[in-house]
Amino acid sequence: MAAPGGEALKPLPSASQASQSPEPQSEHKFNQDEAILAYFGKRQQLKRNFGLLSIVGLTCTILITWEGVLTNLQSGLENGGPSGLVYGYIFVWAGSIFQVLILAELGSMIPLAGGQYNWVALLSPPSCSKFLSYLTGWMTVIAWQAGLAEGAFIGGTTIQGLLVQNHPTYEFQRWHGTLLFYAIIAFALFVNTYLGRILPKIEAIVFIVHILGFFIVLIPLVYFGPHASPGEVFANLSDSGGWGTRGLSFFVGLTASMLTFTGIDAAAHMAEEIENASIVIPRSMCVSVMVNGTLGFAMLIAVLFCLGNPENALNTPTLYPFIEIFVQATNSNSGGTAMTAVIVVAFMFETIGLLATASRMTWAFAREKGLPFSSYISRIERRTFLPLWSIGLSTVISLALALINIGSTTAFNAFTSLVVAAFYSVFLLAAGVLLHKRLTTHHADIHWGPFRLGRFGLPINIVAMIYSIIGIFFSFWPPTAQVTGATMNWCVVVFGGVVLFSIFFWFVHGKKVYKGPVVEIHGDRLVSG
Secondary structure, three states: OEOOOOOEOOOOOOHHHHOOOOOOOOOOOOOHHHHHHHHOOOOOOOOOOEOHHHHHHHHHHHHOHHHHHHHOHHHHHHEEHHHHHHHHHHHHHHHHHHHHHHHHHHHHHOOOOOOHHHHHHHHOOOOOHHHHHHHHHHHHHHHHHHHHHHHHHHHHHHHHHHHHHHOOOOOOOHHHHHHHHHHHHHHHHHHHHOOHHHHHHHHHHHHHHHHHHHHHHHHHHHHHOOOOOHHHHHOOOEEOOOOOOHHHHHHHOHHHHHHHHOOOOHHHHOHHHEOOHHHHHHHHHHHHHHHHHHHHHHHHHHHHHOOOOHHHHHOOOOOOHHHHHHHHHHOOHHHHHHHHHHHHHHHHHHHHHHHHHHHHHHHHHHHOOOOOOHHHHOOOEOOOOEOHHHHHHHHHHHHHHHHHHHHOHHHHHHHHOOHHHHHHHHHHHHHHHHHHHHHHOOHHHOOOOOOOOHHHHHHHHHHHHHHHHHHHHHHOOOOOOOOOOOOOOOHHHHHHHHHHHHHHHHHHHHHHHOOOOOOOOOOHHHHOO
16 A cells, blocks of 8 residues: 555554654644644644544434434335335445444544545555546545535425425425525534534534434324334335335335435544544444434334324325324424424534535545645635635535526436435445455555454455445435336436546546645654654
Protein backbone atom coordinates (compact mmCIF):
# COMPACT_ATOMS: atom_id res chain seq x y z
CA MET A 1 0.00 0.00 0.00
CA ALA A 2 1.43 3.36 -0.98
CA ALA A 3 1.09 6.77 0.55
CA PRO A 4 0.17 9.82 -1.51
CA GLY A 5 3.05 10.39 -3.85
CA GLY A 6 3.75 6.68 -4.29
CA GLU A 7 5.98 6.07 -1.24
CA ALA A 8 5.42 2.94 0.81
CA LEU A 9 3.47 3.54 3.99
CA LYS A 10 5.25 3.23 7.28
CA PRO A 11 3.42 2.33 10.51
CA LEU A 12 1.14 5.06 11.78
CA PRO A 13 2.76 7.41 14.27
CA SER A 14 2.21 6.75 17.93
CA ALA A 15 1.08 9.51 20.25
CA SER A 16 4.64 10.09 21.45
CA GLN A 17 5.96 10.28 17.89
CA ALA A 18 3.17 12.63 16.91
CA SER A 19 4.31 15.16 19.45
CA GLN A 20 7.85 15.20 18.08
CA SER A 21 8.89 17.45 15.22
CA PRO A 22 12.08 18.92 13.83
CA GLU A 23 10.26 22.27 13.74
CA PRO A 24 10.23 24.56 16.80
CA GLN A 25 7.42 23.54 19.13
CA SER A 26 6.29 27.16 19.43
CA GLU A 27 5.44 27.11 15.70
CA HIS A 28 4.18 23.55 15.24
CA LYS A 29 2.59 21.38 17.85
CA PHE A 30 0.91 18.32 16.40
CA ASN A 31 -1.28 15.86 18.22
CA GLN A 32 -1.84 12.31 17.04
CA ASP A 33 -4.84 13.18 14.83
CA GLU A 34 -2.87 15.85 13.02
CA ALA A 35 0.09 13.52 12.63
CA ILE A 36 -2.13 10.87 11.07
CA LEU A 37 -3.50 13.47 8.67
CA ALA A 38 0.04 14.49 7.79
CA TYR A 39 0.94 10.84 7.28
CA PHE A 40 -1.62 10.84 4.44
CA GLY A 41 -0.35 14.16 3.14
CA LYS A 42 -3.11 16.31 4.64
CA ARG A 43 -2.98 19.30 6.97
CA GLN A 44 -5.49 20.01 9.69
CA GLN A 45 -7.99 22.63 8.45
CA LEU A 46 -11.18 21.90 10.37
CA LYS A 47 -11.63 22.09 14.12
CA ARG A 48 -11.81 18.79 15.98
CA ASN A 49 -14.69 19.13 18.42
CA PHE A 50 -16.71 15.93 17.89
CA GLY A 51 -16.46 13.17 20.48
CA LEU A 52 -18.04 9.72 20.61
CA LEU A 53 -21.46 10.85 21.91
CA SER A 54 -21.84 13.73 19.47
CA ILE A 55 -20.80 11.72 16.41
CA VAL A 56 -23.09 8.85 17.46
CA GLY A 57 -25.85 11.45 17.72
CA LEU A 58 -25.13 12.75 14.23
CA THR A 59 -24.98 9.25 12.72
CA CYS A 60 -28.10 7.95 14.48
CA THR A 61 -30.18 10.95 13.46
CA ILE A 62 -28.97 10.64 9.85
CA LEU A 63 -29.87 6.95 9.78
CA ILE A 64 -33.18 7.88 11.43
CA THR A 65 -34.03 4.17 11.44
CA TRP A 66 -37.08 3.91 13.68
CA GLU A 67 -38.60 7.00 12.05
CA GLY A 68 -37.71 5.67 8.58
CA VAL A 69 -39.46 2.40 9.36
CA LEU A 70 -42.68 4.42 9.62
CA THR A 71 -42.20 6.66 6.57
CA ASN A 72 -41.19 3.72 4.32
CA LEU A 73 -43.98 1.47 5.53
CA GLN A 74 -46.08 1.55 2.36
CA SER A 75 -43.59 -0.03 -0.05
CA GLY A 76 -42.88 -2.83 2.40
CA LEU A 77 -46.57 -3.59 2.97
CA GLU A 78 -47.15 -3.76 -0.78
CA ASN A 79 -44.21 -6.11 -1.33
CA GLY A 80 -43.89 -8.80 1.29
CA GLY A 81 -46.60 -7.65 3.66
CA PRO A 82 -46.13 -7.58 7.45
CA SER A 83 -44.02 -10.75 7.54
CA GLY A 84 -41.91 -9.57 4.64
CA LEU A 85 -41.19 -6.36 6.54
CA VAL A 86 -40.16 -8.26 9.67
CA TYR A 87 -37.87 -10.81 8.04
CA GLY A 88 -36.67 -8.31 5.45
CA TYR A 89 -35.66 -5.91 8.21
CA ILE A 90 -33.68 -8.64 9.98
CA PHE A 91 -31.96 -9.53 6.68
CA VAL A 92 -31.07 -5.90 5.95
CA TRP A 93 -29.94 -5.20 9.51
CA ALA A 94 -27.62 -8.22 9.40
CA GLY A 95 -26.27 -7.14 6.01
CA SER A 96 -25.76 -3.59 7.28
CA ILE A 97 -23.78 -4.89 10.26
CA PHE A 98 -21.40 -6.65 7.86
CA GLN A 99 -21.11 -3.43 5.86
CA VAL A 100 -20.43 -1.42 9.01
CA LEU A 101 -17.64 -3.75 10.11
CA ILE A 102 -15.86 -3.16 6.80
CA LEU A 103 -16.53 0.58 6.91
CA ALA A 104 -15.26 0.71 10.49
CA GLU A 105 -12.05 -1.08 9.53
CA LEU A 106 -11.50 1.28 6.59
CA GLY A 107 -12.40 4.37 8.63
CA SER A 108 -9.94 3.35 11.33
CA MET A 109 -7.27 2.61 8.74
CA ILE A 110 -7.66 5.86 6.74
CA PRO A 111 -9.53 8.51 8.82
CA LEU A 112 -9.96 11.13 6.09
CA ALA A 113 -13.11 13.14 5.31
CA GLY A 114 -13.27 11.83 1.74
CA GLY A 115 -14.17 8.40 3.06
CA GLN A 116 -14.72 5.94 0.24
CA TYR A 117 -12.81 7.79 -2.48
CA ASN A 118 -9.77 8.16 -0.20
CA TRP A 119 -9.94 4.47 0.65
CA VAL A 120 -10.23 3.48 -3.00
CA ALA A 121 -7.40 5.84 -4.00
CA LEU A 122 -4.98 4.43 -1.42
CA LEU A 123 -5.91 0.74 -1.67
CA SER A 124 -6.43 0.33 -5.43
CA PRO A 125 -3.69 -0.90 -7.76
CA PRO A 126 -1.82 2.17 -9.12
CA SER A 127 -2.95 1.40 -12.67
CA CYS A 128 -6.61 2.16 -11.88
CA SER A 129 -6.40 4.14 -8.65
CA LYS A 130 -7.10 7.59 -10.12
CA PHE A 131 -10.04 6.55 -12.27
CA LEU A 132 -11.72 4.39 -9.61
CA SER A 133 -11.27 6.98 -6.88
CA TYR A 134 -12.59 9.74 -9.16
CA LEU A 135 -15.68 7.68 -10.00
CA THR A 136 -16.15 6.84 -6.32
CA GLY A 137 -15.82 10.49 -5.34
CA TRP A 138 -18.48 11.65 -7.77
CA MET A 139 -20.86 8.86 -6.77
CA THR A 140 -20.41 9.59 -3.07
CA VAL A 141 -20.96 13.33 -3.52
CA ILE A 142 -24.14 12.71 -5.52
CA ALA A 143 -25.39 10.09 -3.04
CA TRP A 144 -25.12 12.52 -0.14
CA GLN A 145 -26.71 15.36 -2.10
CA ALA A 146 -29.62 13.05 -2.99
CA GLY A 147 -29.91 11.97 0.64
CA LEU A 148 -30.04 15.59 1.80
CA ALA A 149 -32.83 16.41 -0.66
CA GLU A 150 -34.77 13.28 0.28
CA GLY A 151 -34.63 14.01 4.01
CA ALA A 152 -35.92 17.57 3.61
CA PHE A 153 -38.60 16.38 1.18
CA ILE A 154 -39.98 13.76 3.57
CA GLY A 155 -40.07 16.29 6.39
CA GLY A 156 -41.88 18.87 4.26
CA THR A 157 -44.44 16.48 2.76
CA THR A 158 -45.16 14.97 6.18
CA ILE A 159 -46.22 18.45 7.30
CA GLN A 160 -48.47 18.54 4.24
CA GLY A 161 -49.89 15.19 5.30
CA LEU A 162 -50.81 16.69 8.65
CA LEU A 163 -52.56 19.55 6.87
CA VAL A 164 -54.60 17.05 4.85
CA GLN A 165 -55.47 15.08 7.97
CA ASN A 166 -56.56 18.08 10.04
CA HIS A 167 -58.07 20.31 7.35
CA PRO A 168 -60.25 18.34 4.90
CA THR A 169 -60.65 21.39 2.67
CA TYR A 170 -56.90 21.75 2.21
CA GLU A 171 -55.87 21.11 -1.40
CA PHE A 172 -52.56 19.27 -1.71
CA GLN A 173 -50.22 21.33 -3.91
CA ARG A 174 -46.71 20.27 -4.88
CA TRP A 175 -45.36 23.80 -4.60
CA HIS A 176 -46.50 23.88 -0.97
CA GLY A 177 -44.25 20.90 -0.36
CA THR A 178 -41.36 22.69 -2.05
CA LEU A 179 -41.80 25.75 0.20
CA LEU A 180 -41.87 23.54 3.29
CA PHE A 181 -38.76 21.81 1.92
CA TYR A 182 -37.10 25.24 1.68
CA ALA A 183 -38.02 26.03 5.29
CA ILE A 184 -36.39 22.83 6.54
CA ILE A 185 -33.25 23.42 4.46
CA ALA A 186 -33.08 27.01 5.76
CA PHE A 187 -33.24 25.69 9.33
CA ALA A 188 -30.44 23.22 8.62
CA LEU A 189 -28.36 25.97 6.99
CA PHE A 190 -28.79 28.23 10.02
CA VAL A 191 -27.63 25.51 12.42
CA ASN A 192 -24.68 24.52 10.21
CA THR A 193 -23.42 28.09 9.85
CA TYR A 194 -24.41 30.42 12.67
CA LEU A 195 -24.48 27.57 15.20
CA GLY A 196 -21.78 25.54 13.48
CA ARG A 197 -19.31 25.95 16.34
CA ILE A 198 -21.66 24.18 18.75
CA LEU A 199 -22.91 21.57 16.27
CA PRO A 200 -21.37 18.69 18.30
CA LYS A 201 -23.29 19.80 21.41
CA ILE A 202 -26.47 20.10 19.35
CA GLU A 203 -26.00 16.59 17.95
CA ALA A 204 -25.47 15.17 21.45
CA ILE A 205 -28.77 16.75 22.54
CA VAL A 206 -30.50 15.58 19.36
CA PHE A 207 -29.38 12.01 20.10
CA ILE A 208 -31.23 12.18 23.42
CA VAL A 209 -34.29 13.61 21.64
CA HIS A 210 -34.02 10.75 19.12
CA ILE A 211 -34.24 8.21 21.95
CA LEU A 212 -36.99 10.03 23.86
CA GLY A 213 -39.02 10.49 20.66
CA PHE A 214 -39.00 6.73 20.18
CA PHE A 215 -40.78 6.20 23.49
CA ILE A 216 -43.11 9.18 22.96
CA VAL A 217 -44.40 7.47 19.81
CA LEU A 218 -44.14 3.83 20.91
CA ILE A 219 -46.01 4.01 24.21
CA PRO A 220 -49.31 5.54 22.99
CA LEU A 221 -49.18 3.42 19.83
CA VAL A 222 -48.93 0.18 21.79
CA TYR A 223 -51.21 1.22 24.64
CA PHE A 224 -54.09 2.69 22.63
CA GLY A 225 -53.78 0.91 19.30
CA PRO A 226 -55.55 -2.31 18.20
CA HIS A 227 -53.53 -5.49 18.61
CA ALA A 228 -53.20 -8.05 15.83
CA SER A 229 -52.47 -11.72 16.40
CA PRO A 230 -48.89 -13.05 16.06
CA GLY A 231 -49.94 -14.94 12.95
CA GLU A 232 -51.03 -11.74 11.23
CA VAL A 233 -47.58 -10.28 11.78
CA PHE A 234 -45.16 -13.20 11.53
CA ALA A 235 -47.00 -15.50 9.11
CA ASN A 236 -48.51 -13.03 6.66
CA LEU A 237 -46.21 -12.89 3.64
CA SER A 238 -48.06 -11.32 0.71
CA ASP A 239 -47.57 -10.31 -2.92
CA SER A 240 -49.65 -7.18 -3.42
CA GLY A 241 -47.20 -6.01 -6.08
CA GLY A 242 -48.37 -8.80 -8.38
CA TRP A 243 -44.97 -10.44 -8.96
CA GLY A 244 -46.38 -13.95 -9.01
CA THR A 245 -44.27 -15.28 -6.14
CA ARG A 246 -44.05 -14.15 -2.55
CA GLY A 247 -40.31 -14.78 -2.54
CA LEU A 248 -39.68 -12.26 -5.30
CA SER A 249 -42.08 -9.82 -3.67
CA PHE A 250 -40.06 -10.16 -0.45
CA PHE A 251 -36.83 -9.14 -2.16
CA VAL A 252 -38.48 -6.22 -3.98
CA GLY A 253 -39.71 -4.97 -0.60
CA LEU A 254 -36.21 -4.97 0.92
CA THR A 255 -35.61 -1.41 -0.27
CA ALA A 256 -37.99 -0.15 2.44
CA SER A 257 -35.61 -1.44 5.11
CA MET A 258 -32.42 -0.61 3.21
CA LEU A 259 -33.38 3.07 3.16
CA THR A 260 -33.36 3.08 6.97
CA PHE A 261 -29.67 2.15 7.12
CA THR A 262 -28.19 4.37 4.41
CA GLY A 263 -25.74 6.98 5.64
CA ILE A 264 -23.92 4.80 8.16
CA ASP A 265 -20.64 6.14 6.72
CA ALA A 266 -21.41 9.66 8.01
CA ALA A 267 -18.76 9.45 10.73
CA ALA A 268 -16.09 8.78 8.10
CA HIS A 269 -16.88 12.07 6.34
CA MET A 270 -16.68 13.97 9.63
CA ALA A 271 -13.33 12.29 10.36
CA GLU A 272 -11.27 15.46 10.35
CA GLU A 273 -13.50 17.02 13.01
CA ILE A 274 -13.42 14.04 15.38
CA GLU A 275 -10.96 13.77 18.25
CA ASN A 276 -9.06 10.47 18.24
CA ALA A 277 -10.74 9.70 14.92
CA SER A 278 -9.14 6.33 14.16
CA ILE A 279 -10.68 4.91 17.33
CA VAL A 280 -13.91 6.92 17.62
CA ILE A 281 -15.05 6.37 13.99
CA PRO A 282 -15.33 2.56 14.20
CA ARG A 283 -16.86 2.71 17.65
CA SER A 284 -19.49 5.24 16.57
CA MET A 285 -20.41 3.22 13.48
CA CYS A 286 -20.87 0.03 15.47
CA VAL A 287 -22.82 1.73 18.26
CA SER A 288 -25.05 3.57 15.77
CA VAL A 289 -26.03 0.50 13.74
CA MET A 290 -26.82 -1.49 16.89
CA VAL A 291 -28.77 1.27 18.67
CA ASN A 292 -30.74 2.33 15.60
CA GLY A 293 -31.23 -1.26 14.45
CA THR A 294 -32.72 -2.18 17.82
CA LEU A 295 -35.01 0.85 17.97
CA GLY A 296 -36.09 0.32 14.36
CA PHE A 297 -36.96 -3.33 14.90
CA ALA A 298 -38.95 -2.54 18.04
CA MET A 299 -40.90 0.18 16.24
CA LEU A 300 -41.56 -2.09 13.26
CA ILE A 301 -42.98 -4.86 15.45
CA ALA A 302 -45.11 -2.34 17.34
CA VAL A 303 -46.57 -0.68 14.25
CA LEU A 304 -47.34 -4.02 12.58
CA PHE A 305 -49.18 -5.29 15.64
CA CYS A 306 -51.08 -1.98 15.86
CA LEU A 307 -51.68 -1.61 12.13
CA GLY A 308 -55.46 -1.52 12.41
CA ASN A 309 -57.18 -1.42 9.03
CA PRO A 310 -54.34 -1.78 6.49
CA GLU A 311 -56.53 -0.68 3.57
CA ASN A 312 -57.34 2.62 5.24
CA ALA A 313 -53.68 3.13 6.01
CA LEU A 314 -52.49 2.38 2.47
CA ASN A 315 -55.16 4.54 0.85
CA THR A 316 -54.81 7.54 3.16
CA PRO A 317 -54.95 10.93 1.40
CA THR A 318 -52.03 12.06 3.59
CA LEU A 319 -49.72 9.85 1.44
CA TYR A 320 -48.12 8.50 4.61
CA PRO A 321 -49.82 5.40 6.10
CA PHE A 322 -48.23 5.94 9.52
CA ILE A 323 -50.27 9.14 10.01
CA GLU A 324 -53.50 7.18 9.54
CA ILE A 325 -52.17 4.42 11.82
CA PHE A 326 -51.47 6.96 14.57
CA VAL A 327 -54.95 8.47 14.21
CA GLN A 328 -56.58 5.02 14.31
CA ALA A 329 -54.52 4.03 17.34
CA THR A 330 -55.39 7.10 19.41
CA ASN A 331 -58.85 7.53 17.87
CA SER A 332 -58.01 11.22 17.74
CA ASN A 333 -56.68 13.64 15.13
CA SER A 334 -54.95 15.57 17.90
CA GLY A 335 -53.22 12.48 19.25
CA GLY A 336 -52.17 11.34 15.78
CA THR A 337 -50.92 14.83 14.97
CA ALA A 338 -48.84 15.05 18.14
CA MET A 339 -47.19 11.70 17.39
CA THR A 340 -46.55 12.70 13.78
CA ALA A 341 -45.01 15.99 14.94
CA VAL A 342 -42.26 13.95 16.59
CA ILE A 343 -41.44 12.44 13.18
CA VAL A 344 -41.37 15.88 11.56
CA VAL A 345 -38.94 17.16 14.21
CA ALA A 346 -36.78 14.07 13.68
CA PHE A 347 -36.49 14.76 9.95
CA MET A 348 -35.65 18.40 10.62
CA PHE A 349 -32.79 17.27 12.84
CA GLU A 350 -31.78 14.67 10.27
CA THR A 351 -31.45 17.41 7.66
CA ILE A 352 -28.96 19.22 9.90
CA GLY A 353 -26.69 16.18 9.96
CA LEU A 354 -27.21 15.47 6.27
CA LEU A 355 -26.16 18.99 5.31
CA ALA A 356 -23.09 18.78 7.56
CA THR A 357 -22.00 15.44 6.12
CA ALA A 358 -22.83 16.20 2.48
CA SER A 359 -20.89 19.46 2.67
CA ARG A 360 -17.83 17.77 4.22
CA MET A 361 -17.81 15.12 1.51
CA THR A 362 -18.13 17.81 -1.17
CA TRP A 363 -15.36 19.87 0.45
CA ALA A 364 -13.05 16.86 0.71
CA PHE A 365 -13.47 15.89 -2.95
CA ALA A 366 -12.99 19.51 -4.05
CA ARG A 367 -9.76 19.56 -2.02
CA GLU A 368 -8.44 16.92 -4.45
CA LYS A 369 -9.57 19.00 -7.46
CA GLY A 370 -12.27 16.44 -8.19
CA LEU A 371 -15.04 19.01 -8.79
CA PRO A 372 -15.40 22.08 -11.02
CA PHE A 373 -14.48 25.33 -9.23
CA SER A 374 -12.62 23.30 -6.61
CA SER A 375 -10.53 26.28 -5.53
CA TYR A 376 -13.71 27.94 -4.19
CA ILE A 377 -15.56 24.88 -2.90
CA SER A 378 -12.54 23.72 -0.89
CA ARG A 379 -12.13 26.99 1.00
CA ILE A 380 -12.33 27.05 4.80
CA GLU A 381 -13.60 30.12 6.63
CA ARG A 382 -10.77 30.94 9.02
CA ARG A 383 -12.84 32.40 11.86
CA THR A 384 -15.19 29.45 12.19
CA PHE A 385 -13.10 26.66 10.62
CA LEU A 386 -16.16 25.71 8.58
CA PRO A 387 -16.35 24.83 4.86
CA LEU A 388 -18.92 27.56 4.19
CA TRP A 389 -18.59 27.37 0.40
CA SER A 390 -19.42 23.67 0.30
CA ILE A 391 -22.24 24.16 2.82
CA GLY A 392 -23.65 26.87 0.55
CA LEU A 393 -23.25 24.73 -2.57
CA SER A 394 -25.03 21.76 -0.95
CA THR A 395 -27.86 24.09 0.06
CA VAL A 396 -28.20 25.53 -3.45
CA ILE A 397 -28.25 22.03 -4.98
CA SER A 398 -31.09 21.02 -2.66
CA LEU A 399 -33.05 24.18 -3.40
CA ALA A 400 -32.66 23.54 -7.12
CA LEU A 401 -33.71 19.90 -6.82
CA ALA A 402 -36.83 20.91 -4.90
CA LEU A 403 -37.99 22.92 -7.91
CA ILE A 404 -38.31 19.64 -9.82
CA ASN A 405 -41.04 18.61 -7.39
CA ILE A 406 -43.21 21.53 -8.53
CA GLY A 407 -43.37 20.08 -12.02
CA SER A 408 -43.38 16.39 -11.12
CA THR A 409 -42.98 14.48 -7.88
CA THR A 410 -42.16 11.42 -9.97
CA ALA A 411 -39.21 13.24 -11.54
CA PHE A 412 -37.98 14.41 -8.14
CA ASN A 413 -38.27 10.91 -6.69
CA ALA A 414 -36.37 9.59 -9.71
CA PHE A 415 -33.29 11.44 -8.51
CA THR A 416 -33.60 10.80 -4.79
CA SER A 417 -34.40 7.11 -5.39
CA LEU A 418 -30.78 6.46 -6.31
CA VAL A 419 -29.80 6.79 -2.63
CA VAL A 420 -29.61 3.04 -1.98
CA ALA A 421 -27.94 2.17 -5.29
CA ALA A 422 -25.38 4.97 -4.96
CA PHE A 423 -24.45 4.30 -1.32
CA TYR A 424 -24.24 0.55 -1.88
CA SER A 425 -22.20 1.00 -5.09
CA VAL A 426 -19.53 3.16 -3.46
CA PHE A 427 -19.39 0.70 -0.58
CA LEU A 428 -18.93 -2.10 -3.08
CA LEU A 429 -16.03 -0.28 -4.71
CA ALA A 430 -14.31 0.38 -1.39
CA ALA A 431 -14.91 -3.15 -0.08
CA GLY A 432 -13.78 -4.56 -3.41
CA VAL A 433 -10.38 -2.86 -3.35
CA LEU A 434 -9.97 -3.87 0.29
CA LEU A 435 -10.72 -7.47 -0.65
CA HIS A 436 -8.15 -7.26 -3.44
CA LYS A 437 -5.62 -5.91 -0.96
CA ARG A 438 -6.34 -8.75 1.49
CA LEU A 439 -5.84 -11.36 -1.23
CA THR A 440 -2.71 -9.89 -2.80
CA THR A 441 -0.80 -8.42 0.15
CA HIS A 442 0.51 -10.09 3.28
CA HIS A 443 -1.51 -8.90 6.27
CA ALA A 444 1.64 -7.64 7.99
CA ASP A 445 2.33 -5.34 5.06
CA ILE A 446 -1.10 -3.69 5.16
CA HIS A 447 -1.43 -0.49 7.14
CA TRP A 448 -4.19 -1.29 9.64
CA GLY A 449 -5.83 1.09 12.05
CA PRO A 450 -6.68 0.36 15.71
CA PHE A 451 -9.89 -1.41 14.64
CA ARG A 452 -9.04 -4.59 12.75
CA LEU A 453 -11.16 -7.63 11.87
CA GLY A 454 -8.20 -9.98 11.74
CA ARG A 455 -8.86 -13.46 10.40
CA PHE A 456 -12.59 -12.73 10.22
CA GLY A 457 -11.97 -9.88 7.79
CA LEU A 458 -11.99 -11.96 4.61
CA PRO A 459 -15.36 -13.75 5.14
CA ILE A 460 -16.98 -10.56 6.47
CA ASN A 461 -15.72 -8.67 3.43
CA ILE A 462 -17.16 -11.25 1.04
CA VAL A 463 -20.55 -11.46 2.80
CA ALA A 464 -20.85 -7.65 2.90
CA MET A 465 -20.17 -7.45 -0.82
CA ILE A 466 -22.70 -10.18 -1.67
CA TYR A 467 -25.34 -8.39 0.40
CA SER A 468 -24.54 -5.09 -1.32
CA ILE A 469 -24.92 -6.64 -4.77
CA ILE A 470 -28.34 -7.99 -3.78
CA GLY A 471 -29.31 -4.55 -2.46
CA ILE A 472 -28.19 -2.74 -5.62
CA PHE A 473 -30.00 -5.21 -7.88
CA PHE A 474 -33.36 -4.98 -6.16
CA SER A 475 -33.16 -1.22 -5.60
CA PHE A 476 -33.81 -0.89 -9.35
CA TRP A 477 -37.11 -2.82 -9.29
CA PRO A 478 -40.47 -1.00 -9.49
CA PRO A 479 -43.00 -1.47 -6.67
CA THR A 480 -45.49 -3.33 -8.87
CA ALA A 481 -45.26 -5.74 -11.77
CA GLN A 482 -47.71 -3.61 -13.79
CA VAL A 483 -45.48 -0.65 -14.58
CA THR A 484 -46.71 2.79 -15.62
CA GLY A 485 -44.91 6.10 -15.92
CA ALA A 486 -45.94 6.95 -12.37
CA THR A 487 -45.01 3.58 -10.81
CA MET A 488 -41.79 3.05 -12.76
CA ASN A 489 -38.64 3.00 -10.64
CA TRP A 490 -36.51 5.49 -12.55
CA CYS A 491 -33.55 4.84 -10.28
CA VAL A 492 -31.87 2.60 -12.86
CA VAL A 493 -32.05 5.38 -15.47
CA VAL A 494 -30.80 8.09 -13.12
CA PHE A 495 -28.09 5.87 -11.64
CA GLY A 496 -26.90 4.88 -15.09
CA GLY A 497 -26.91 8.53 -16.11
CA VAL A 498 -24.84 9.50 -13.07
CA VAL A 499 -22.27 6.80 -13.78
CA LEU A 500 -22.03 7.76 -17.47
CA PHE A 501 -21.76 11.46 -16.55
CA SER A 502 -18.95 10.69 -14.08
CA ILE A 503 -17.07 8.71 -16.71
CA PHE A 504 -17.65 11.39 -19.35
CA PHE A 505 -16.50 14.14 -16.99
CA TRP A 506 -13.39 12.11 -16.19
CA PHE A 507 -12.31 12.11 -19.81
CA VAL A 508 -13.16 15.77 -20.55
CA HIS A 509 -12.02 17.30 -17.25
CA GLY A 510 -11.03 14.99 -14.43
CA LYS A 511 -8.22 13.21 -16.25
CA LYS A 512 -6.48 16.55 -16.78
CA VAL A 513 -6.70 17.97 -13.27
CA TYR A 514 -7.38 15.07 -10.89
CA LYS A 515 -4.20 13.32 -9.79
CA GLY A 516 -5.56 11.46 -6.79
CA PRO A 517 -5.20 12.66 -3.19
CA VAL A 518 -3.25 15.92 -3.15
CA VAL A 519 -0.18 15.99 -0.90
CA GLU A 520 -0.57 19.17 1.16
CA ILE A 521 2.16 18.40 3.68
CA HIS A 522 4.87 15.76 4.02
CA GLY A 523 4.10 13.53 6.96
CA ASP A 524 7.65 12.32 7.50
CA ARG A 525 8.62 15.86 8.57
CA LEU A 526 6.10 15.65 11.40
CA VAL A 527 6.52 12.10 12.69
CA SER A 528 10.24 11.55 12.46
CA GLY A 529 11.84 12.03 15.80
